[in-house]
Amino acid sequence: MYDSAVMEAPSTVSTATLDHISYSSVKTYQTCPRKFAFKYIEQVSEEFKPSSLAFGSAFHSAVERVQEARMQGSGVPALNDVLNAFDTAWSNETCSADVQFCKEEDAQTVRELAQRMLDAYLTYASLEATLPSQAQIISIEHSNRFCLLADVPPVESRIDLLELQGTDLVVSDLKSSRSRWNDTKVAESIPQLVLYATGLLPLMRELGATRIVTKFVVVTKAKKPVVQVLQPQCSQADVVRLKEQVAETWTAIQTGLFVKRESWACAQCPFKSRCLGR
Numbered sequence: 001m002y003d004s005a006v007m008e009a010p011s012t013v014s015t016a017t018l019d020h021i022s023y024s025s026v027k028t029y030q031t032c033p034r035k036f037a038f039k040y041i042e043q044v045s046e047e048f049k050p051s052s053l054a055f056g057s058a059f060h061s062a063v064e065r066v067q068e069a070r071m072q073g074s075g076v077p078a079l080n081d082v083l084n085a086f087d088t089a090w091s092n093e094t095c096s097a098d099v100q101f102c103k104e105e106d107a108q109t110v111r112e113l114a115q116r117m118l119d120a121y122l123t124y125a126s127l128e129a130t131l132p133s134q135a136q137i138i139s140i141e142h143s144n145r146f147c148l149l150a151d152v153p154p155v156e157s158r159i160d161l162l163e164l165q166g167t168d169l170v171v172s173d174l175k176s177s178r179s180r181w182n183d184t185k186v187a188e189s190i191p192q193l194v195l196y197a198t199g200l201l202p203l204m205r206e207l208g209a210t211r212i213v214t215k216f217v218v219v220t221k222a223k224k225p226v227v228q229v230l231q232p233q234c235s236q237a238d239v240v241r242l243k244e245q246v247a248e249t250w251t252a253i254q255t256g257l258f259v260k261r262e263s264w265a266c267a268q269c270p271f272k273s274r275c276l277g278r
């Protein structure tokens with residue numbers, strides 16, 4: 001016999017407040033439905049900010065500085081310039097949050113890592129700048145809201161970089177990663193690019209482009225960081241699978257039942273005390 005005080009049935013939560021979804025929210029649901037509810041429905045305050053999240057945002061801001069300079073025609077900025085952009089963004093990300101660092105990591109080692117990664121990125125950007133056919137930047141941090149499926153709330157996306165190269169609309173997503181991406185990692189990340197590309201079809205036509213080219217730019221968090229440019233081929237089957245995944249996830253969300261899915265990821269979950277009591 002079970003003690004009813006211990007074995008509580010999970011409570012259901014109304015999803016009426018959800019007016020949009022995103023790639024990130026769908027992934028969060030797939031990883032842990034309870035975390036999804038804390039973050040997107042109940043909007044519970046986070047107990048801490050994982051350093052990896054603050055780092056990712058600050059790194060994006062620093063690379064944005066490189067794209068802004070390109071857009072203004074002022075060439076590739078100096079390392080100090082982008083490092084200043086990193087420092088400002090890191091301080092904004094962490095000033096009002098309790099940052100949880102990983103083992104053998106602190107604010108100083110995080111900054112040193114940012115310096116190495118930005119140095120590698122600037123080398124890549126300088127090489128790109130010497131290529132004969134330059135792409136024209138259309139938008140940096142491009143916000144898009146579109147309807148993917150009639151019975152599902154609109155999708156919101158924020159795309160790192162949009163460029164026009166000839167008749168190609170080029171969509172880039174920047175990643176900072178512990179290690180180089182292999183084929184498996186690329187394959188499991190394709191839905192994100194497929195989602196972005198689907199929402200950009202109207203803009204593609206408006207710009208007179210004839211196809212959308214998607215790519216991941218991955219910068220590794222290593223002693224000697226490398227920049228990988230990965231351009232996976234997406235097919236119509238990927239679009240069909242994406243729509244199935246989103247429809248299935250939305251159907252599951254609407255049940256209002258958000259079970260805990262305990263895993264190694266709980267250690268970095270900013271709701272873990274509330275959720276697990278430890």
Ligand code: SF4
Binds near residue numbers: 261262269
């Ligand atoms: S602590 Fe674990 S089970 Fe609880 S919400 Fe976070 S990821 Fe899910």
